[in-house]
Amino acid sequence: MNKAASLAEEQSDGGSVLRLSGSLAIASLHDLPDRLDAVQGPVGTIDLSDVDHMDTIGAWTVHRTAKRLGSQISGAHPDAQRLIDTVGALDDPVSIHPDSVPALRRVVGQIGEAVSTAGSTMLGLLGFFGATLVAAWSLIRHPSRFRVNAVVQRFEVVGVSALGIIGLMSFLIGIVIAQQGSVQLRQFGMEMLTINLVGRLTFRELGVLMTAIMVAGRSGSAFAAQLGTMKLTEEIDAMRTIGVSPMEALVLPRTLAVIIMMPLLGFYASILSVLGGAFLCAIALDIPPITFFQRLREVVPITDLWVGLIKAPVFGLIIAISGCFQGMQVKGNAEEVGLRTTAAVVQAIFLVIVIDAFFAVFFTWVGWN
Amino acid sequence: MTEDEQRQAEEQRLAQAVEESDIAISVRGIRNAFGDQVIHDGLDLDVRKGEILGVVGGSGTGKSVLMRAIIGLQTPNEGEIHVFGESMVGRLDDDALAIRKRWGVLFQGGALFSTLTVAENIEVPIREYYPNIGAQLRDEIAAYKIRMTGLPAEAGPKYPSELSGGMKKRAGLARALALDPDLLFLDEPTAGLDPIGAAAFDEQTRKLQETLGLTVFLITHDLDTLYSICDRVAVLADKKVIAVGTIDELLALDHPWIQEYFNGPRGRAATAAVSREKNKAAQTPPDGRQ
Known part of the structure; x- marks a missing residue:
């Protein structure tokens, strides 16, 4: 279950294939997200048939890569496919960071607030x-x-x-x-x-x-x-x-x-x-x-x-x-x-x-x- | 049998139970006391993998203390606690740490870090344990956890003080789920929520449990929660777990507190609500239209 996740890129007649294997869970991802980010498209298929375990973070990693490269996901175990579908359905814009305010305006604002x-x-x-x-x-x-x-x-x-x-x-x-x-x-x-x-x-x-x-x-x-x-x-x-x-x-x-x-x-x-x-x-x-x-x-x-x-x-x-x-x-x-x-x-x-x-x-x- | 043999037999039986490996948490012979006041004495409890176990009991029966003992915030005076087959009492080594990473805890008030935004709160465990996850991916993970727990999309940059009680609980749940735990501890998740919010939270818990295959240890006073999402219920009384089982099994028992609890006016109302739901479901045609 804790086999490290790994990545192989292959060429086949249907275009190039990304073959993922091992455990796609947060504890075993290591540098996989960075390596996936480094892959330049287009990639036809992401093959998950050698993946033996997956959590939502692994599912998200697959989902974002597939979205970026426009690839199909194949060979996923039903449980894994369900997780990928679940996180995919949650892929809406969500605000994470507060709107940044220019430093000068922030300082002036803070001074004004302190005075009042x-x-x-x-x-x-x-x-x-x-x-x-x-x-x-x-x-x-x-x-x-x-x-x-x-x-x-x-x-x-x-x-x-x-x-x-x-x-x-x-x-x-x-x-x-x-x-x-x-x-x-x-x-x-x-x-x-x-x-x-x-x-x-x-x-x-x-x-x-x-x-x-x-x-x-x-x-x-x-x-x-x-x-x-x-x-x-x-x-x-x-x-x-x-x-x-x-x-x-x-x-x-x-x-x-x-x-x-x-x-x-x-x-x-x-x-x-x-x-x-x-x-x-x-x-x-x-x-x-x-x-x-x-x-x-x-x-x-x-x-x-x-x-x-x-x-x-x-x-x-x-x-x-x-x-x-x-x-x-x-x-x-x-x-x-x-x-x-x-x-x-x-x-x-x-x-x-x-x-x-x-x-x-x-x-x-x-x-x- | 001498006492030693008895203990050996007990240990063997325990080891077997753990090997069977459908037990997520096994608590044996826990004794918790504060000064002269004994909270638990010889308490045994098993939580099976993949179930939602509701824990009920009167005020002061030590539901929260039991949870704190399991997650290691409180060292019991006696007894053994195994989580995923690993003994946890007083352990601080790497193996125990690996187990700790496999659970998430939602405290009663949410216990969000007040100086961090909701998104930063969710990212804390990821940042702490997995620095290899880049900032961009970490933000994305926080984003889908926010959506997953039913928080509105604009909740990410808000501070806990700007959130309502229900949103705090959801944010706390999102943080508890940050590392995709196998085991989730919920301490009175629906306390202080309005009935609609509480029902929505229950629904969310059930859905997450099904999708992620979670084991849930749920402390509650909420009869509706017990009826609607718990697979089994453990009853704490007289310093022990006096019974564990489905609600129907518990109702068959002749313990005054259990009868009082489930057959009191509130218990009856919850039962009636559940049977109404069931009838409605039975009458609804399979295509879902009424």
Whole structure:
């Protein structure tokens, strides 16, 4: 059955004859299709009497060759003839490849699509923010509908479970800042300024910014995936039917949890960063912790702490809204959940950094520098 | 007889059955368990060459698990599986690979590769196993497979997300048939299709099975499918195959689940539909005009 297919060309009185033999199945065709393609016509007959096995791919190969060379098929076993007839009947034009679009037009088209998607996403996000505010307002008027348990449960998921990873990350970042800073400052003989660097940078910027990035990656993505999956399985539709508002039951508890957790996590992260800095200073720069913290109190104004703590809930709001918004946009298939989750994280981090830049300008303007 | 002798006798009997070579798949003493939950225990099943075997059973009786065990996606805890006389459990060598090339699988959701077009999906197995087939011929093969499974001519360049449920199944079937398999596994092929689409799919399966001489292992809940195209039906219950046979043979058995299944309201409706069809066929004159 697995004898390789082979081909012989003969001349007879009725014109030339292509004699095929062996097994015309995909596994034993080898280079037969290419060799058949190389045959120049005209060929009167394709003789299949030595073919002992055939599948549809072999039948198709015979059919296309016979069609190209205008030959008769003879000597086929009834089963083989049936296969050839079957595939022959299927020989209609079928489109296989997508219509090709010129590269320039494709690039322009993609850019246009990206711009319009970005625009409509921002608009949608704004609309979603509005809807969240409306839901929050109706909850303030009807406080009995407030879901305390849902919020507290989110506290744990968003806040408490994140303590480990955020703490470790912040501690290491404190070490890195202190180490890199001290190398540069040593050139001026001002290693003591490392303390200013670590203290001010972490309280004002890095503590809360890195926390926001971590929370966006942990919780923003989780929100998008959870809500997206619930959307797919029609849980959200079921909720609406029962009369429960998904905004109140799902979006608000999550948003509130992140808004409340972000300042706490940001503060915790800043403290851990400072500890990291203190650790490196003690080990590498011979600045004892006592000196470190004494100097820290002198050089870091309390406004730096406020700057960080004011930004944190805003970042939290952005992360929660992006996550929930993208999750609620899921429709169609499971693939979309993945795309939306990615979009939620990218969007949240991007917006956090944009807003952070505005805050930096604002706080300078009010004189908190 | 001691236990050893018994096992030897059993093995001999099995070897004979395989040599008789009208058995495509032979499953012996399969045990599948997830943790404490035992799905199959001592399950035996034979699938004959050239038949459409329907596999039925209540939800959670492990129909899909059985299929996954046969195609090697799940290693059973115990037991033997032979496909075309070759032992398959835990085998990864070339002989087992050669057997793997001889089957095609249609998963429940179609399982099309979402980043590839329908035509590219069909070409994947050909590309993977037979790089000697040129691009032109490969496209032509994809084209006639598309027509063969009843997909519309413009389906080739479409992506799976642009297809309806029925077209996804057909595209999945076209991919399963890409290498002209001898053995076809279908996991609930008509689930989620409308009755017309389901009947058309059944018809297509029957036609392909006849033309290509396929052996079909078909998991289904669809009574109409069982009645209209299955040669034999295997019933899974109590962690085993409790009965295999034609529907008439099964109906003669006195098992509560089988009676419930075929004689419940839906079963009776399907039976009635089949007998109506038969009567109509008997009344139709041989030249086909009514």
